Amino acid sequence: MTFEYTLQKESTDTKARCGEFTTPHGKIETPVFMPVGTKATVKTMSPEELEEIDTQIILGNTYHLYLRPGHDLIEEAGGLHEFMNWNGPILTDSGGFQVFSLADRREISEEGVEFQSHLDGSKEFISPEKSIEIQMGLGADIIMAFDECPAHSAEKEYIKESLELTTRWAKRCQQAHTRDDQALFGIIQGGMHRDLREQSAEEITALDFPGYAIGGLSVGESKELMHEVLDYAPDLLPADKPRYLMGVGTPQDLFEGVMRGIDMFDCVFPTRIARNGAVFTSQGRITIRNATYKRQFTSLDPECDCYVCQNYTRAYIRHLIKRNEILGLRLTTYHNLYFLNDLMAKMRQAIFAEELFEFRENFYRKYGLEL
Amino acid sequence: MTFEYTLQKESTDTKARCGEFTTPHGKIETPVFMPVGTKATVKTMSPEELEEIDTQIILGNTYHLYLRPGHDLIEEAGGLHEFMNWNGPILTDSGGFQVFSLADRREISEEGVEFQSHLDGSKEFISPEKSIEIQMGLGADIIMAFDECPAHSAEKEYIKESLELTTRWAKRCQQAHTRDDQALFGIIQGGMHRDLREQSAEEITALDFPGYAIGGLSVGESKELMHEVLDYAPDLLPADKPRYLMGVGTPQDLFEGVMRGIDMFDCVFPTRIARNGAVFTSQGRITIRNATYKRQFTSLDPECDCYVCQNYTRAYIRHLIKRNEILGLRLTTYHNLYFLNDLMAKMRQAIFAEELFEFRENFYRKYGLEL
Numbered sequence: 001m002t003f004e005y006t007l008q009k010e011s012t013d014t015k016a017r018c019g020e021f022t023t024p025h026g027k028i029e030t031p032v033f034m035p036v037g038t039k040a041t042v043k044t045m046s047p048e049e050l051e052e053i054d055t056q057i058i059l060g061n062t063y064h065l066y067l068r069p070g071h072d073l074i075e076e077a078g079g080l081h082e083f084m085n086w087n088g089p090i091l092t093d094s095g096g097f098q099v100f101s102l103a104d105r106r107e108i109s110e111e112g113v114e115f116q117s118h119l120d121g122s123k124e125f126i127s128p129e130k131s132i133e134i135q136m137g138l139g140a141d142i143i144m145a146f147d148e149c150p151a152h153s154a155e156k157e158y159i160k161e162s163l164e165l166t167t168r169w170a171k172r173c174q175q176a177h178t179r180d181d182q183a184l185f186g187i188i189q190g191g192m193h194r195d196l197r198e199q200s201a202e203e204i205t206a207l208d209f210p211g212y213a214i215g216g217l218s219v220g221e222s223k224e225l226m227h228e229v230l231d232y233a234p235d236l237l238p239a240d241k242p243r244y245l246m247g248v249g250t251p252q253d254l255f256e257g258v259m260r261g262i263d264m265f266d267c268v269f270p271t272r273i274a275r276n277g278a279v280f281t282s283q284g285r286i287t288i289r290n291a292t293y294k295r296q297f298t299s300l301d302p303e304c305d306c307y308v309c310q311n312y313t314r315a316y317i318r319h320l321i322k323r324n325e326i327l328g329l330r331l332t333t334y335h336n337l338y339f340l341n342d343l344m345a346k347m348r349q350a351i352f353a354e355e356l357f358e359f360r361e362n363f364y365r366k367y368g369l370e371l
Numbered sequence: 372m373t374f375e376y377t378l379q380k381e382s383t384d385t386k387a388r389c390g391e392f393t394t395p396h397g398k399i400e401t402p403v404f405m406p407v408g409t410k411a412t413v414k415t416m417s418p419e420e421l422e423e424i425d426t427q428i429i430l431g432n433t434y435h436l437y438l439r440p441g442h443d444l445i446e447e448a449g450g451l452h453e454f455m456n457w458n459g460p461i462l463t464d465s466g467g468f469q470v471f472s473l474a475d476r477r478e479i480s481e482e483g484v485e486f487q488s489h490l491d492g493s494k495e496f497i498s499p500e501k502s503i504e505i506q507m508g509l510g511a512d513i514i515m516a517f518d519e520c521p522a523h524s525a526e527k528e529y530i531k532e533s534l535e536l537t538t539r540w541a542k543r544c545q546q547a548h549t550r551d552d553q554a555l556f557g558i559i560q561g562g563m564h565r566d567l568r569e570q571s572a573e574e575i576t577a578l579d580f581p582g583y584a585i586g587g588l589s590v591g592e593s594k595e596l597m598h599e600v601l602d603y604a605p606d607l608l609p610a611d612k613p614r615y616l617m618g619v620g621t622p623q624d625l626f627e628g629v630m631r632g633i634d635m636f637d638c639v640f641p642t643r644i645a646r647n648g649a650v651f652t653s654q655g656r657i658t659i660r661n662a663t664y665k666r667q668f669t670s671l672d673p674e675c676d677c678y679v680c681q682n683y684t685r686a687y688i689r690h691l692i693k694r695n696e697i698l699g700l701r702l703t704t705y706h707n708l709y710f711l712n713d714l715m716a717k718m719r720q721a722i723f724a725e726e727l728f729e730f731r732e733n734f735y736r737k738y739g740l741e742l
Contacts, residue, residue, distance in 0.1 A: 040690065044697045069665070069690045077668055077686060085682045294440070297448055311456045315448060319411065319440045326415045326697055 003183040003210050005242050009352050015234065015261035016351045021211070021242050023089040023141035024181045025081065028056045030242060030263035031347060033249060033340045034091060035271060039064050040074070040084040043271050044326070044333045047086045053306065053338040054345070057089040057141075059266045062134050063098035067117055067124075071137035079139030091142040091266070094131045094173075094187075097215075097246070100149050108148060110165070128172040136179050144213065145173040147187040152221040159191040160199075167203040174207060185211040185244065192225050194232060201236035212237045213244040214262075218253070227256060234261035251280065251343060252369055255360050258347055270340055274332035277321040280339040284368040288332065293318045306338035374554040374581045376613050380723050386605065386632035387722045392582070392613050394460040394512035395552045396452065399427045401613060401634035402718060404620060404711045405462060406642060410435050411445070411455045414642050415697070415704040418457045424677065424709040425716070428460040428512075430637045433505050434469035438488055438495075442508035450510030462513040462637070464617070465502045465544075465558075468586075471520050479519060481536070499543040507550050515584065516544040518558040523592040530562040531570070538574040545578060556582040556615065563596050565603060572607035583608045584615040585633075589624070598627060605632035622651060622714060623740055626731050629718055641711050645703035648692040651710040655739040659703065664689045677709040 002024055009018040019030045035042045035050065038061045042050060050058065060080055065071060077083040080090055099106055099113050106115035112127030126134075131146035147166040150159050166189050177184045186209035190196035204212065214233050217226050230245070237243050242263045248254070249267025257265060270280070277289040281301035286293070288300070299309035300317065308317075308331045320328025343363075350359035364371055373395055380389040390401045406413045406421065409432040413421060421429065431451055436442060448454040451461055470477055470484050477486035483498030497505075502517035518537040521530050537560050548555045557580035561567030575583065585604050588597050601616070608614050613634045619625070620638025628636060641651070648660045652672035657664070659671070670680035671688065679688075679702045691699025714734075721730035735742055 039694050039696060040687070041696050041698045046698060046701070068694065069686070073666060073686065076666065077684065083684075083687055085687075295444060295447065313448065313454075315440070315444065316411070316454055316456075323410050323439065325410060325412050326700060327412045327417060329697060330417070330701075 002181060005211070005240060007240060011351050011356055012354060014259040014356055016258050016347070016356050017239075017261060017263065018348050018351050019242065019263055021263075023057075023183070025087060025089045025141050026056075028089055028264075029348060031254075031258045031344055032056050032264055033254060033344050034059045034264065034266040035337050036061070036266055036268045037084070037086075038268070039068075040080060042333075042337075043275065044330045045337070047084065049334060050086065050337075051088070053334065054341050055088065055337065056341075057091060058086060060090055060092045060138065060140060061098065062092045062095035062131065062138065065092075065138060066095060066126075066134045067119060071134040075137040075139070079137075081139065089142070090140040092135050092138050092140040092144065093246070094144040094146040095126055095134065096131070096144075096147050097149050099126055108165075110168075112146075128169040129176040132173050132176040132184075136177070136182065139179075140182065142183045142185060142211065143177070145170045145184060145186050145209075147189060147215055149189065149216050149219065150191065152191055152216065152219050152225075154191065156191070156193055156196070159189070159193065160196055163189040163196055163200040164203075166200070167207075170204055170207055170209075174209075183210040185209055185213055187213045187215040187246075188233070188236070189216045191216055192221060192229055194229075197229065197233050198236060201233070205236075205238060209241070211242040211244060213246050215246055217245065218247040218267075227260075230257060230260045230262070249340070251340070251363070251367065254340070254343065255347070255363070258351075259356065259360070270336040271333050274336040275329050277318075277328075277332060279332050280336055282363075282366050284366075288314060288318045288321055290318075300332075300335055301339070304335065304339065304342075306335055306342075308332075308335040308338070373552060376582070376611060378611060382722050382727055383725060385630040385727055387629045387718070387727050388610075388632060388634065389719050389722050390613065390634055392634075394428075394554070396458060396460045396512050397427075399460055399635075400719060402625075402629045402715055403427050403635055404625060404715050405430045405635060405637040406708050407432070407637055407639045408455070408457075409639070410439075411451060413704075413708075414646065415701045416708070418455065420705060421457070421708075422459070424705065425712050426459065426708065427712075428462060429457060431461055431463045431509065431511060432469065433463050433466035433502065433509065436463075436509060437466060437497075437505045438490060442505040446508040446510070450508075452510065460513070461511040463506050463509050463511040463515065465515040465517040466497055466505065467502070467515075467518050468520050468617070470497055479536075481539075483517075499540040500547040503544050503547040503555075507548070507553065510550075511553065513554045513556060513582065514548075516541045516555060516557050516580075518560060518586055520560065520587050520590065521562065523562055523587065523590050523596075525562065527562070527564055527567070530560070530564065531567055534560040534567055534571040535574075537571070541575055541578055545580075554581040556580055556584055558584040558586040558617075559604070559607070560587045562587055563592060563600055565600075568600065568604050569607060572604070576607075576609060580612070582613040582615060584617050586617055588616065589618040589638075598631075601628060601631045601633070620711070622711070622734070622738065625711070625714065626718070626734070629722075630727065630731070641707040642704050645707040646700050648689075648699075648703060650703050651707055653734075653737055655737075659685060659689045659692055661689075671703075671706055672710070675706065675710065675713075677706055677713075679703075679706040679709070
């Protein structure tokens with residue numbers, strides 16, 4: 001079988017776990033952070049650089065690629081891997097989240113979602129079948145079911161109706177999906193309500209997907225609320241399938257997710273803050289534009305082994321970022337992605353060694369986070 | 372001696388020549404094109420990428436680096452090589468050209484030039500001594516004398532007075548310059564007047580510099596006028612020293628300069644047009660934004676061996692450029708610089724083989740240029 005998840009290790013004192021997921025473009029060791037390549041490029045990075053920092057899998061956005069350059073063009077190019085020259089695993093989202101973000105410019109029906117393009121206002125329609133058609137054209141290794149992601153503050157009754165619609169759509173996605181070189185993941189919804197999360201998990205897992213995502217988190221709710229849901233939601237999913245928490249990517253969120261049994265994460269956060277000159281370091285996040293760094297001829301993070309930290313100073317990177325030089329954006333992005341890839345690799349080691357608690361404690365203390 | 376120019380070959384049917392110039396950071400094989408790294412970075416490129424495409428020497432701009440981040444900061448970092456992590460040869464200009472471009476915001480006296488910074492309007496003063504002080508702080512391998520570059524349309528009398536001022540300034544530069552790990556090049560002026568070019572060359576070469584530049588060309592005059600001056604100006608310079616034509620960098624200008632005895636060139640042209648999506652190909656220049664290329668799944672230039680042409684299609688690069696993705700700017704810049712480096716290497720081969728005429732003819736025919 002092309003897709004196989006192997007659970008390699010379960011931590012005894014946390015719910016963290018290590019695993020391996022096989023795809024047609026290589027194995028993914030979990031827990032894993034997936035950099036986002038919205039428009040068929042992880043902003044500023046070349047594929048070789050992504051490889052160099054041990055990126056295992058990247059994410060592409062169906063909504064953006066559907067509108068431009070179009071999934072038909074990408075299919076003609078031989079698929080997204082070929083188009084962007086990335087030969088590792090790729091995951092595409094369903095487009096659902098982006099479409100629902102359009103707020104007053106979309107209308108949801110049983111059939112699907114009618115919306116106005118954010119680009120030119122043209123009328124577009126995406127149904128579960130259409131989302132799968134697009135994702136089959138793009139040809140990612142892992143694709144996502146088309147779900148509705150309601151606002152976390154929506155009425156409970158609405159969230160219940162919405163999760164039931166998401167279940168019906170999930171079935172239609174499964175029916176529409178015919179490529180056996182792609183794994184279609186299901187998504188559970190249910191907002192911040194435990195009973196609704198349970199209902200959604202029951203309905204979605206009954207459809208037997210090769211992996212599951214927890215949707216509707218990290219959408220504006222408080223950290224406490226997110227952690228509350230994460231305290232039980234992963235347990236509603238089968239242990240022998242990968243679990244993906246969508247839209248999460250700060251060091252703290254990664255730790256908290258991993259300790260609660262999450263295997264996969266994605267977020268634009270590390271790459272977006274990098275382009276604003278903010279970088280992760282073992283001593284906490286720093287904003288390199290700050291005048292403090294003007295004459296600091298040391299690396300971004302003295303404890304980091306990455307190419308950037310081996311070759312460039314804070315003073316130089318600050319100069320580049322202040323002058324809007326592209327090399328500056330490249331260096332901060334490279335470093336931030338290396339930092340997260342490295343962090344996830346170390347978490348894996350710590351899980352195997354049954355030292356995740358101590359590892360987190362040390363990291364938080366130096367990084368300046370409260371436990 | 373640290374700096375040595377060896378004339379390796381003189382073409383018999385053109386004035387083209389091959390040579391080698393030794394610097395503390397390595398040898399430069401001439402004729403050579405020097406990519407411009409105005410603000411301590413060749414826009415979009417990493418130092419490793421510059422090396423990968425066999426870049427022999429890069430240029431930094433004294434005016435920009437003096438204003439920001441300041442030559443004192445760069446000196447503190449260990450010099451420009453260390454600051455930007457480029458270990459090959461570097462040339463810095465004198466700042467003169469940028470200062471004179473400020474037009475109505477500068478005033479020239481015997482002492483030097485008072486000007487208002489283009490950034491914040493602050494009053495600044497650069498004299499020959501100051502230019503050399505800055506350039507010694509930056510620590511490039513080759514530095515330039517501070518000259519006046521009058522408008523090509525200026526009165527002949529003004530141009531004569533100006534070139535005489537440039538001579539007096541050249542002497543002061545020589546006196547101020549004390550680093551023996553830097554070669555200070557002289558610059559001849561004289562506008563489009565043969566007698567003034569002769570006078571300037573006589574005065575400047577009498578000072579015995581290790582290399583000479585021809586200034587005041589490619590500043591808005593017609594190609595015919597530039598070629599007219601290039602027909603005799605290089606011959607006014609000693610054959611046993613490198614000759615540098617400042618601000619020139621189209622394929623045609625490189626051919627025409629090389630055939631008239633020029634050894635070194637620099638220009639922002641190839642990198643600037645790259646960021647607008649224009650790329651050199653063996654069939655002529657193309658603008659990749661054009662709709663024609665939307666579904667062309669072939670390389671930028673089918674005859675090119677560079678990393679970009681081996682790995683990416685016109686369709687993908689067009690998509691990136693249209694979406695303002697940084698990787699797009701990286702790929703077009705990389706390709707254009709590779710193209711010029713490769714062109715210069717092939718010109719060298721052709722000079723050695725006494726085939727420069729044929730090589731140019733073939734290139735022009737395919738590129739769509741008239742002979």
